[in-house]
Amino acid sequence: MRPKLTLKQIARELDVSISTVSKALRDSPEIGEETRKKIKAFAKLYNYRPNNIALSLKNRKTKTIGIIIPEIVHYFFTTVISGVEQVANEKGYNVIVCLSNNSFDKEVLNLELLANGSTDGFILSIAKETMQKEDYHHLIEVINQGMPVVLFDRVVDEIHCDKVIIDDVIGAKKAVQYLIDNGAKKIGLVSTVDYVSVGKLRTRGYLEVLRNNNVEVQENLILKIEDMDNSETEIKEFIDKNDVDAVFAVNEHFAIHAIKALQEKGLKVPEDVSVIGFTDGELSKRFIPSLTTVSQHGERMGAEAARLLIDKLERKPEEEESYKTVIVETSLVERNSTKS
Amino acid sequence: MRPKLTLKQIARELDVSISTVSKALRDSPEIGEETRKKIKAFAKLYNYRPNNIALSLKNRKTKTIGIIIPEIVHYFFTTVISGVEQVANEKGYNVIVCLSNNSFDKEVLNLELLANGSTDGFILSIAKETMQKEDYHHLIEVINQGMPVVLFDRVVDEIHCDKVIIDDVIGAKKAVQYLIDNGAKKIGLVSTVDYVSVGKLRTRGYLEVLRNNNVEVQENLILKIEDMDNSETEIKEFIDKNDVDAVFAVNEHFAIHAIKALQEKGLKVPEDVSVIGFTDGELSKRFIPSLTTVSQHGERMGAEAARLLIDKLERKPEEEESYKTVIVETSLVERNSTKS
DNA sequence: TTTCAACACTCAAACGTTTTCGCAAAATAG
DNA sequence: CTATTTTGCGAAAACGTTTGAGTGTTGAAA
Structure with a gap:
């Protein structure tokens, strides 16, 4: 040795x-x-x-960026990490990943730990529990210490920093417009209850497009799932009792259950009914039929976040402080659950 | 500020x-x-x-473990990270994640970078390209410098260190035995060509169980997919022309295509034919019908790897050097693609 | 012969800690 | 009232690196 x-x-x-x-x-x-x-x-x-450690101490920078996410066994977050990693690597930075497991305490702990010299800045998606508590002092503290932070996906106005988000409304509009353009008249919406921000925004997009195209909004064609554990049955009942020629679901999971319910009702997807989901994950790609879906481009979001962060890190101190919010466009990925 | x-x-x-x-x-x-x-x-x-950096320099340890994996947008690897992270956190360690993207060069780069003081040890799954080149000097070098390394999943004999693997043969045996126990006689196997080690081992398990149960091996019931891109058609043809009452597929992907082909042939899963996959990913859980599958317990593997590594790190120097290989048992997760 | 610049190198401080040793002053013992 | 111990604190080294300032030698210009 x-x-x-x-x-x-x-x-x-x-x-x-x-x-x-x-x-x-x-x-x-x-x-x-x-x-x-x-x-x-x-x-x-x-x-x-x-020795990197000695260099870090001397230079007072570590060339490392910390990324704290709520969970890692999650397609979207992994694509974000992948995007961050690519850009970080190009620019000579390392990535250190920590998980909050959606717990407030663990988020605070991780943040404090990494803020004590281990990283030069953070890319972070806020834990569910933290959003519920609406307690962001740990983040604000870290920002006050002069450590750059970029928030992505789950962001809040209370925190002043760079942000990377997608536009849920526009994403939903793209999907629903696509259905209308391909002849759909009776478009079912499978969404979540309104206090889930994503559900609300995507529902808004759905409604806007119908109005823009002078399609009457039928309340019975809108399903708002309360209980995620029971979504399968709710969707089945919804499909059974309503007559639709297309379905827009706000996530993959709802989309595949809609497809299954339609098939069991004797309808063919996409021949008789088109279905579009949201979030372009594993399931969308590999379900049979594969899902036409609104892609959130996690990789781009990660890359964008990394770029914002590194810009801040390498900015000359005299430059003006300013915070950007980057909106990463969604796009519709056409696959086999819609006819065109 | x-x-x-x-x-x-x-x-x-x-x-x-x-x-x-x-x-x-x-x-x-x-x-x-x-x-x-x-x-x-x-x-x-x-x-x-x-300041952590100053402490690291002083103590000559960073309380950080590096994990280098071929890709992150990959269910299995994320579960492993999750397991590593849990154990690491409990013991006061941080986790820094690097991706090799299955590239030899990037694996070497990452390893060298992190070995210069950034981490106390490594958990690593070897990149595909590295396995092809059979060039492990970078790993051996790092080990010679006294840095503990734990290999998982993709391991090689040439490297002397702790290892964590699953037993593919036993996993396959469990699956096939389960099918036989539930009355199957004509069990189709959808595998990969033999030079993919996983395909070979799982095929071996299949064959052993058939022999043990005095079931005749029918060569025509064994499909070895050459071309992954064309697997769908190959599986469809295979299912169409053969009469099976159960199918064992060596991964999720093959399993769902088998199910689809069976359904298109007019057979019901699981009523007419049972199907079992390997690798318990997203798809297995959420496909309809959900898949009975052999779970590799990535989380356990990660936890085990972290424990091995931390044991090495905290071992007194006078203790005897010794390398363990831990085999994490697979288990059969029963869902809706098999009848019982 | 003196002066000075160029060269080739060394010293020492700094980054932020921890820890061993030393040293006063205070407290106790004789 | 002196001798010794205890108490409370500071100086300095160390971890591995970079870098500005300092130093000694050489050779050339004045």
Whole structure:
């Protein structure tokens, strides 16, 4: 076992000072040709690499960005991480991932831990519990200490920082417009109750498009799921008793249950009824039929967040402080659950 | 903006020495009651937290473990991360995640980067390209430097370290035995070509169980998919021309295509034909019908890997070096694609 | 011969901690 | 009232690095 080489050891070995070694390796003109070559050769031979921790301490930056998400076994979040990672890597940054498990306490803990020198900034999606408590002091604290934070997906107005979000209303409008353009008249909506912000916004998009196209809004064609655990039965009943020629569901899960219910009713998807979902996850791609869906482009969101953060980190101190909110456009991915 | 507080600032503010502050905060008996209280109150008021980087440098350990995986948008790997994270957190460790994207070069880069002081040890699943090249010098190098490494899932004999794997053969046996126990006689196998180790091992399990139960092996009931892109058609043809009463597929994807082909042939799953998959991902849980499947327990694997690593990290230096390989048992998760 | 610049290097401080050692002053013992 | 112990605190080194300032030698210009 050969422990890591340090400048000090090289210096002792070659009988020069530590600073000489450091300067030689960084090609300082202060060091003579011969000495420099000798040192470089030695360093190469024994595979010297500077210690990151020491560098971080010296430079007061770690070249590491922390990302705190509510859960990791979750398609959307992994695509975001993937996007962050790509951009971070390009710019020479590392990514350290922490999970809040949707718990307020764990979010606070992780944030405090990483804020003590481990990272230069944060990319974060707020935990469910934190949103319920509406307690953001930990985030505000960290921002006040001068640490840049970028919020994505779940964001709140109370926190002043850069943000990356999608436009749920426009996403929903794209989907419903697509259905109308392809001849649908009786479009069912399977949504969540209104206090889930995503459900509310997507419902708004649905309503707007119907009005814009002079399609009458039929209240009975709108289903708002209360109890997620019982969504399957609710959707089945909804489909059974209503006559629709298209369905817009606010997530993948609702979409596939709608498809199943339609099939059991003797209808074919997409021949008789078209179905569109929201969130382009594994399930949308691989369900049979595969789902036409509104994609949230998690990877782009991650990349955008990383760019915002790194811009802040590398900004000259004299530049004006300003916070941006980037809206990443959704797009409709056409697959086999809609006819066109 | 209030920058982070340091010992030095507290010392200056309270007109004592840095060491006094440090000792007071760590409840050293050297410091008098009064001074200690004063310092602690001040630190609390201004929310002092020691700088992790400085601590890492001093202690020569970072309390951080690196995990390098081939991809993150992948159900299995996320469950592993989740398991690692839980155990790591319990023991006061952070997790830094890097992606190799299945590229040899990126794996080497990440490893070298993190090995220079950023982490105390690694948990790693080898990149596809690395396995093809059979070049593991970067891993061996890191291990030689005294950094503990735990390999999981994709492991190789050439590397001497702790390992966490599942037993594919036993997993497959459980599945096929279950089918036989429930009356199946003509069990189709949808596998990959033999040079994919997973396909080979799971096929072996299938064959062993048939022999053990004196069921004749019919070569025509075994499908080995060459071309993943064309798997759908291959499976459809296979199902169409063969008469089976059960199917064992070596992954989720094959399983759902088998189900679809069966349904299109006019057969019902699970009433007429039972289907079992491998890998308990999103799709298995949420496909309709949901899939009975062999679960690999990624979370357990991650937890196990983290435990092995942390044991190594906290082992006294005088203790004997030894490498373990932990086999995490698979288990059969019964859902709606099999009758029982 | 003196002066000075160029060269090639070393010293020392700094980043923020912890910890060993040393040293006064106060408290106790003799 | 002196001798010794205890108490309370500070100085300094260490972790590994970078970097501005300082130093000694050489060779050339004045």
